Amino acid sequence: MIINNNSTIRKSFASDNWSGASPEILQALIDINPGHHPSYGENDPLMDKARHLFREVFGNDSQTFFVYNGTGANVLAVRQLLRPWEAVVAAHSAHLNEDEGGAPEALSGSKILTIETENGKIKPEQIKPFLHSIGFQHHAQPRLISISQTTEMGTVYSIDEIRQLAQFAHANNMLLHVDGARISNAAVALDCTFKEMISDTNVDVLSFGGTKNGLMFGEAVVFLKKDLADGFEYNRKQGMQLASKMRFIIVQFIAYLEQELWKRNALNANQMAQLLGKKITSIKGITLSRPVEANGVFAFLPVELIEKLQAEYFFHVWNEEKHEVRLMCSFDTTADDINGFVEAAHRLI
Numbered sequence: 001m002i003i004n005n006n007s008t009i010r011k012s013f014a015s016d017n018w019s020g021a022s023p024e025i026l027q028a029l030i031d032i033n034p035g036h037h038p039s040y041g042e043n044d045p046l047m048d049k050a051r052h053l054f055r056e057v058f059g060n061d062s063q064t065f066f067v068y069n070g071t072g073a074n075v076l077a078v079r080q081l082l083r084p085w086e087a088v089v090a091a092h093s094a095h096l097n098e099d100e101g102g103a104p105e106a107l108s109g110s111k112i113l114t115i116e117t118e119n120g121k122i123k124p125e126q127i128k129p130f131l132h133s134i135g136f137q138h139h140a141q142p143r144l145i146s147i148s149q150t151t152e153m154g155t156v157y158s159i160d161e162i163r164q165l166a167q168f169a170h171a172n173n174m175l176l177h178v179d180g181a182r183i184s185n186a187a188v189a190l191d192c193t194f195k196e197m198i199s200d201t202n203v204d205v206l207s208f209g210g211t212k213n214g215l216m217f218g219e220a221v222v223f224l225k226k227d228l229a230d231g232f233e234y235n236r237k238q239g240m241q242l243a244s245k246m247r248f249i250i251v252q253f254i255a256y257l258e259q260e261l262w263k264r265n266a267l268n269a270n271q272m273a274q275l276l277g278k279k280i281t282s283i284k285g286i287t288l289s290r291p292v293e294a295n296g297v298f299a300f301l302p303v304e305l306i307e308k309l310q311a312e313y314f315f316h317v318w319n320e321e322k323h324e325v326r327l328m329c330s331f332d333t334t335a336d337d338i339n340g341f342v343e344a345a346h347r348l349i
């Protein structure tokens with residue numbers, strides 16, 4: 001929401017974390033606020049309830065830990081699974097590589113080996129070249145494949161693609177991590193459950209996002225195999241991601257899963273992205289640069305339009321040279337917001 005010079009209130013298409021929190025989440029926070037409550041999630045019946053919900057979603061072998069943010073979830077997952085001389089293989093565009101300020105390398109010591117991609121997705125055959133260095137003491141040892149679901153380019157891995165990556169990882173003594181900052185948008189796009197997408201495909205660890213889909217803050221690290229989580233409590237504490245007022249993260253995830261808020265919110269964001277994709281391409285000179293698969297719309301805009309439109313509805317330029325922009329829809333994006341944006345584009349062009 002932006003208050004511009006005319007004091008009108010307007011949403012942006014900058015990112016799905018520019019939106020606020022869902023009313024259901026705010027209510028859960030208000031309800032848990034009064035009185036005193038165990039800290040750190042220790043001996044806390046609410047923690048038992050949240051973990052139970054996560055086990056219902058991901059299966060009985062899963063173990064879930066709450067953290068403050070997505071960078072923390074990714075970094076701690078890497079640090080948990082890798083020794084410092086072991087490496088992560090990821091798309092160059094991965095948040096882990098491009099947008100975490102070097103935190104994964106700094107805090108885990110592990111190198112990130114990157115793959116250039118057209119659409120943010122990596123395939124097993126692109127990982128193969130890194131395997132030549134296995135057992136060669138001069139090279140970092142590839143041990144973890146990390147993918148983002150949805151990707152930073154708005155694309156969605158199919159269930160089969162994830163399964164193939166997991167098979168490839170395990171056949172090569174590697175593990176598979178999924179950065180699921182937008183996993184709910186992916187589940188809605190694929191019309192599947194989290195279990196079908198993550199547990200049944202044999203993923204090893206998941207960063208389960210909430211902030212981009214209606215939570216105020218808070219993410220979860222979900223280990224799908226029990227022994228992988230050994231000692232994670234210490235890792236999280238050392239990594240400064242253990243919340244003392246843990247109840248405020250826990251209740252958000254309970255509301256998110258119990259009431260299927262994740263689905264309603266992601267469905268709206270994805271549907272709005274479809275609508276935006278359709279409407280915006282009715283304007284002469286605007287074309288989609290990628291198919292709309294989840295809640296992101298990527299489009300080429302006439303260069304002279306970009307700044308003028310940004311002044312009314314902020315969004316990020318994705319590729320300066322190509323005049324490609326990224327328009328993100330959120331749980332609270334409405335058809336009116338989209339109509340306003342499209343009208344502004346018509347007027348300003």
Ligand SMILES: Cc1ncc(COP(=O)(O)O)c(C=O)c1O
Pocket residue numbers: 069070071072095096148151152179181182211
């Ligand atoms: C794909 C992806 N992963 C992880 C994150 C986590 O970010 P943060 O640490 O800001 O919560 C983001 C946020 O932009 C993201 O887009």
